[in-house]
Amino acid sequence: MDDQSKNNSINKDSNGDKTKIVKTQKRENTNDKMGNINNEGSAPNNNETNTKVSHNQNTIPPAGNPHSDFEKNTHKKRPDSLLGETIKNRYEIESLIGHGGLCDVFLAKDKILESSGSDTPYVALKVLQKEYASQPETARMLIREAQQTQKLSHPNIIRVYDFGVDGDIYFLVMEYVDGETLESLIQRSRPDGLRYNAALSILNQTLDALSYAHSLGVVHADLKPANVILTSEGKVKLLDFGVSKTQQLKHDQYAAKRKSQDTDTLGYTPNYASLDILSGKEPKFSDDLFAFFCITFELLSCKHPYGRTPADEALKKGIRVRKPTNLPFSKWRLFANAFATGTVPQGLNCVDIKTRLNRNRWPLYSGIAATIALLAGLGMFYQQQQDTISKLNLALAEKDQTIELAEQLLNTLPEDTKALIDNKQGLHPVIEAGFLRLYKPHLLGEFESKIDDVLNSDVTTYPNYDQIESILQQAKVYYPDSHKIEVLALDIQSSKHSTLLSIARQINSHLEKSVYAQVEGEKSIYDLKSELHEIHQDYPFTPSSLASEVFGQHLNEALQLRDAAALVTLIKVGNTFFAESEEHQENLAFSNAMKDAVLEMKLYETAKESTNPLAFPSDAARLLYQEEFEGLHYRLKQARTTVNLDKLVKDIDAFAENFPPGFQDINDLRFQTADKYLQFSDILLNKRKSKSARRAMKKANELLKRVETEAEQS
Incomplete structure (x- = not known):
């Protein structure tokens, strides 16, 4: 459950x-x-x-x-x-x-x-x-x-x-x-109200509760002192979410679509309601914050900001709200804007308000910053002196090294030339150019020898073209205008391109014939893809249009049949070769979830009669029966008579056989159906059809009792 x-x-x-x-x-x-x-x-x-x-x-x-x-x-x-x-x-x-x-x-x-x-x-x-x-x-x-x-x-x-x-x-x-309640606390605190530091703990806890509710999309919609309790241990408790509203924040991919909340009835306390609430708009998070500002004002002054007048009437009368004595001046601007307009800006949230209410250490921070700046200045002066000494010592060492290097250059051998040039330390550019010209045949011969070693290596099926290209790039550093290196580079690129095209054709041939599994005596599509990446790590392989069409047909068929084995094979193929294809991305994403769901349901059914049954896979069931749930919710939304609801209840009961007792989504359907019966009962009462209204009320009670019974059984 x-x-x-x-x-x-x-x-x-x-x-x-x-x-x-x-x-x-x-x-x-x-x-x-x-x-x-x-x-x-x-x-x-x-x-x-x-x-x-x-x-x-x-x-x-x-x-x-x-x-x-x-x-x-x-x-x-x-x-x-x-x-x-x-x-x-x-x-x-x-x-x-x-x-x-x-x-x-x-x-x-x-x-x-x-x-x-x-x-x-x-x-x-x-x-x-x-x-x-x-x-x-x-x-x-x-x-x-x-x-x-x-x-x-x-x-x-x-x-x-x-x-x-x-x-x-x-x-x-x-x-x-x-x-x-805070209402009682305010009465006991008359006439001066609580001091700011004494009230801050209450305000912080209230903001924490609101922030948590808002993070779940829940708006209290009737926040007031009577709905906030302060325990004997100093802990704040919010209550009375009976008129609260829910705002959608995120979507669950497994969840069936839900009927939206009934917004016909909205209860609130006018003295703590924002201008938007009083004008009939849907409650928002900012409306809770406006009520919080009113509560804060009362805690600190034992007076309502508008003298117990709703905000719309107060603004029409031009009532001016003055800062409570116990509220620090630095915090008043936050409240003044809200009381002047009767609303709280949409961008403001509980975390922002809590930060501003608790911000009180700027003098300490300023002193620390000044001390740090002074220490940093002293440290910088000392470091500059040390840097000057180090630079002078380094200059002397470089002069000594130059003299030593000049003595060594006279005895340099051809095989040591490249290492000497690579080092570059103390080597004059003119001397470097002379060495490159004098020993050009020897240096080019070293690069050609390295390329031959790579071409003749039997470690891989194909030559390591990336390594060869790296060697050629190194050679170009020494001889950027060498015609010999340029011709060799073109030959290598042509060979690499031909090899890549050949492997890509083999992969497309297998995909077009839907040969997705290993065939004896032949390389699999995954082996070929691996070779493709060995030759060129970032080679942009693109499946042919025929290969894409064949894959799409097989994937759709597997999804319709809910064939878990086929989905496993096709998902691997899709993730490897068609992940960048827009036409398959949606089906691939759904297939990954569907495959897991089908496997989970099969494991559950297999183990159900064994000695070690598994827990019912709720998320998997929601995905597999998503269309059925959506259909039932749609019928509930479109129901216009109690006869429609009676038929729907029978269908829900039949559909519920696929799930264990107390399954939440079935309970939700029954709750919403009971709610619709209550709506019809209300309508029938208004039409003076008392018998039909009582029957609808009875149906609603039966559904509620059934949900409660199944919840106890589960």
Whole structure:
């Protein structure tokens, strides 16, 4: 089972080590201390507007009596009615620790962790309030929060361990944290706010969490003091990714195409929203940074930059934001630009902001630089004196050597001439020219002898033309105008060219006849290619058009039949001879992946019934069934009725037989299908078709339960 499937059902074994829970100091203080923790959309404090804005709110009363039933449902059931209940036969609810507009958050004991002997068996259980459980929009939001947050594994982000449905109860299982929100910290810090150095650790950790989420393409979209927790150990935790959005950063070559996120509903807190968010644009990374600037301002001053007015209204009113006393002047420009425009520049990121907030050592650096410059100047003066002394000593040595060399020149032998010329030390150009002219026959004879040795060597099948050309180039250094050397060089080049053409014709002949394997008594195409490179390392061999056509036909046939053995042979041929051919590059790249995928699936099928079965090759399966996955996703996207979805569910079930239970891509399909049922349920409710809406809701719940069941089995 792959990583994502594991996340959908954490801690299924009895080991409690994976559960990240911070113990409370006193259980009696839970309700008081944790009132603002782990709650999405919780009841706001007096100093914060906690408005959730929705572009697609469903205000149609439920089916039945359109007035009495709706009015009955608007009276919220007391959240403490779940106290003492056990969800999914696992999570025993002990106390209410948060109550919001959509969800209640309870302190619950995980029975599995307790039975395993864990000393921290407590989790936070986030439960959708009963009156919203039948509304597809809110159920979708809870599912989306779980899916988004489970992608994030960072020490400064609240973990979501599990989510599911128990009857009509939709719930998330989250990390339980002992601490207070920044909203509470700001209230305690009135009226002056935190000092900059005291707030810097909080800001750095918040930026680390945002940077990590942004690196995965996730935008929080509702960052505010109530959604940032500071633990008793001083650790920052971000929560509430229920309205977050995902931006595509990279593409997985094995992954089937996914349906894009539903963007009909966007929740945010206006007081911390940028101008772009308030104008209805899609959330971006820069919008999180704008909210971060607002939080920073409040931490340092205990005041909202615009006096709790949304940015668009503040700019219209001409509200001018002044620097907080606790913020260093050198940092203010970064914030002033954002508050003056209501936006953060797209190029600015978390790393840049963190660097600027922590930059405070310029005086120290300046002093060090001045000291280094002084030491460098002293060292340079000393080195110049040493260089002068060395040059004088060298000049004296050269004079002595010149006298000694002149004495040796009188007794130079012909066989020693080349070594003497090559050395050049102390040899006057006129003397060098005289030696070359006097001993020309002898020196040319030495080069010809070296060429004969290479031509007569039996080490290789063909002469080493590169070595011969190197010898001729050496000869030209001494006698650049020699006619004899020029004629010899032309003969060698002609012989080399003829040999290369002959070998290239043999290779093309084999390729055109699709003779890719070794034939007894003949050289293989790889042997010939090796000889080609031995003669000329960079020879640009080009397959003929017929050879390219024949290869393309064989490669396409092997891909269609998923013939792993043929693909192995053809991939080697393609990588050796057709790697530079544009018409084959795409198929070659796909063939490499397809070959490995086919082999992995065959090994898995072979070992499945043995005593040592292999793990299911998920990536290989995704590649082999990529077209089928794309087809199912396309049908899901085009589905316009619940009848279409019913047929699709049957086809998904049949297709799922190719994979083990709990396979992530099948689960994704079922999740998205359930989401589409919820969308249709919403539409049908708006059309007053309550019976059809309930049927669609039932189908969605069945799919969600099936995904959860298969995840547990896997």
